[in-house]
Amino acid sequence: MSVFPSPPSSPPSDRRRYAIVGLGSRRELYQDGIEKVHHRWSALVAVCDSNPGRIELARRRSTQNGAPVPLGYLAADFARMLRECRPEVVIVTTSDASHHGYLVQAMEAGCDVITEKPMTTGAAPCRQILDTCRRTGRRCRVAFNYRYSPPRSQVKDLLMSGEIGDVLSVDFHWLLNTHHGADYFRRWHSHKRNSGGLLVHKSTHHFDLVNWWLGAVPVSVAATGKREFYTPAMARRMGLSGPHERCLTCPEKNRCGFHLDLAASPDLKSLYLDHEAHDGYWRDRCVFRADIDIEDTLNALVTYNTGATLSYSLNAFNAWEGYTVAFNGTKGRIEHSVVESNYVNGREAVQGGVAPGGVKIRVVPLRSAGFDVEPWSAEGDHGGGDRLMLEDIFLPEPAPDKYLRAADERAGACSVLVGIAANRSLESGARVQVADLVGDLPVPAYAPAGARGESVPMPERAR
Ligand SMILES: NC(=O)c1ccc[n+]([C@@H]2O[C@H](COP(=O)([O-])OP(=O)(O)OC[C@H]3O[C@@H](n4cnc5c(N)ncnc54)[C@H](O)[C@@H]3O)[C@@H](O)[C@H]2O)c1
The missing domain is CATH 3.40.50.720 (NAD(P)-binding Rossmann-like Domain)
Structure with missing residues (x-):
């Protein structure tokens, strides 16, 4: 039936x-x-x-x-x-x-x-x-719900206003802590054949943000990556006898800081544990298994059609969760950081929420004093981004959006191809051209041709 x-x-x-x-x-x-x-x-x-x-x-x-x-x-x-x-x-x-x-x-x-x-x-x-x-x-x-998170829309607003001129380079570092980060190593995400690895599964959010923030199209990617934390050797360094199959049957569950008790969480039990018999989908596989084939430490250098460059990293076993991003422009610099609260997908009421006081935005003009900007905020999951995105998706006539946050297949491609190119670069050690993966890439709505090139005033002499 x-x-x-x-x-x-x-x-x-x-x-x-x-x-x-x-x-x-x-x-x-x-x-x-x-x-x-x-x-x-x-x-x-x-x-x-x-x-x-x-x-x-x-x-x-x-x-x-x-x-x-x-x-x-x-x-x-x-x-x-x-x-x-x-x-x-x-x-x-x-x-x-x-x-x-x-x-x-x-x-x-x-x-x-x-x-x-x-x-x-x-x-x-x-x-x-x-x-x-x-x-x-x-x-x-x-x-791409991340675009709708108010502080990220605010960064887009600052960049659009020309506050720091043309962006020439970006430094972007994303940290996953050992609650959320470990979760990618428990289930289907832990195999590239299912998820493309974290450079595709997770970083697609981040590469999309940069594409959209800059109004730019990625051109080439070079990357490095390794798995050094979620490994059998690390299980032994933590005093365990080694990785086991899954948390439910783990003989060392009382000694392992990564133990996930599906039965103790009504949400995880009803969503996964109760239906395992149908498909063998174990939501609590050991994070130290040898068969994992995704990386936990990643770096990528990306070039864009505007001439801008991105220096990016993703680390999945960090002491805190969140990110720092800095835009270096012809008229100054924007620094933005977010510290997020704990998150395990499907278990906690607040998903990807912002820690109290965890959002900072600072503008530093060339050769004058920097100033903090009061961050925009909203209630709800993913920093308020999920609710705003749903309104944009489901309302019969959504409000016009000057930030063009609604993403289509062109933006989906421009983002995911950075991760796919990065994976190719991990394999070959060479820089990969995005056009060699998909030629004639259609340009997303947020990347108008020829947006760059406004004249740049010479900075004042330092007194
Ligand atoms: N935007 C975000 O912030 C965000 C957050 C979480 C997940 N996601 C995305 O949502 C998607 C689902 O993630 P999830 O956490 O809900 O995963 P999940 O494992 O909880 O659910 C996936 C579901 O898909 C089903 N499924 C798997 N392969 C299928 C197939 N070939 N045909 C039909 N059904 C299939 C599974 O049985 C399961 O019910 C992923 O693409 C993930 O990247 C996005």
Whole structure:
């Protein structure tokens, strides 16, 4: 039985019809957005997953939300779901490497699509998505929620205002602590075939921010990377006898600081542990396993079509979580940093929230005193970015946005190709040209041709 039947109540015809494929933790954001916040103009008509247990869970959520219960389909019946339920928009929240298949199939069937980041994990699927968008004329939206976080929009505002002139270089360093950072080494993310590694899965957010902040298109990437913390040797250095299979059955669970107790968390239990029998998806695999093939320490140097350069790093075992970014411009420098609160996906109410007093923005003009700028703020997950992004996605007529935060397949490609190029560079040791991965890359809306080149006043002499 592949269809999970629905009670007779069906959504009124004046609402936009959505389907969601991939019913894990990220699905909740979209389902609740449709059913609890934007239900007057949106309806969830179908849900799809490879795991029947999570299909039932998503359907129960609709009942809890007081919404009509969507039809449920197994992944193998995705095409049938499109035919029978006629969604206008398909939201893709499966694991990363499977996004493109659903995006292409849905657009070919006449649907618009919204995909979680990263848009895809490989150059050939990226090309296929771009070609399908062009051929079908369907809209592809990439859910870059980080752009909507108020301080990051504020940095965009400062850069657009010309406060520091043209940006010539960027230093951007992202730190994941051993709560959130370790989580990528527990499950599907820990294999590049599923996630593309952290340079694709995680850094796609960061590379998109830089592309969008600068209004620039990436040209070339050189990278280095290694895995030195989440390793069998590190387990032994921490006094364990070695890595084990998973936390649930770990003989050293009482001695390991990385032990994750799925059964103790109602959310993790109902989402993952209760449905393991269907697909063998273990959410609590040992973070020190030998078979992990993603890096935990990464550096990349990126060049852009504007002449700007980026020096980037990602570290997944840090003492605190957050980032520092500095823009060096022809008229000065902007320094911005955020310290985030703890986060384990699917477990905690506050996801990627900002620690109290954790946001700083400072402008330092060339040859005069720097000053702090009061950061913009908002309530909610991912620094308030998730709620604002949902409004932009689901409102029938979203407000005009001078920051152009709505991202499409062009931005999705420009971001993910930096990570894919970085992975190629890790393998070859050489600098990789983005155009060698995907030629004729369409230019995103935020990167107008010829935006650069305003005259630069000579700095005043130091007194
Ligand atoms: N923007 C953000 O801040 C953010 C945060 C978390 C996750 N994400 C993204 O959301 C997506 C989902 O992540 P998650 O944390 O919810 O993962 P998850 O493991 O909790 O859920 C993934 C779901 O997809 C299903 N699935 C996997 N492969 C499938 C396939 N081929 N066909 C159908 N179903 C399949 C799984 O059974 C599971 O229910 C990922 O792409 C991730 O990068 C984005």
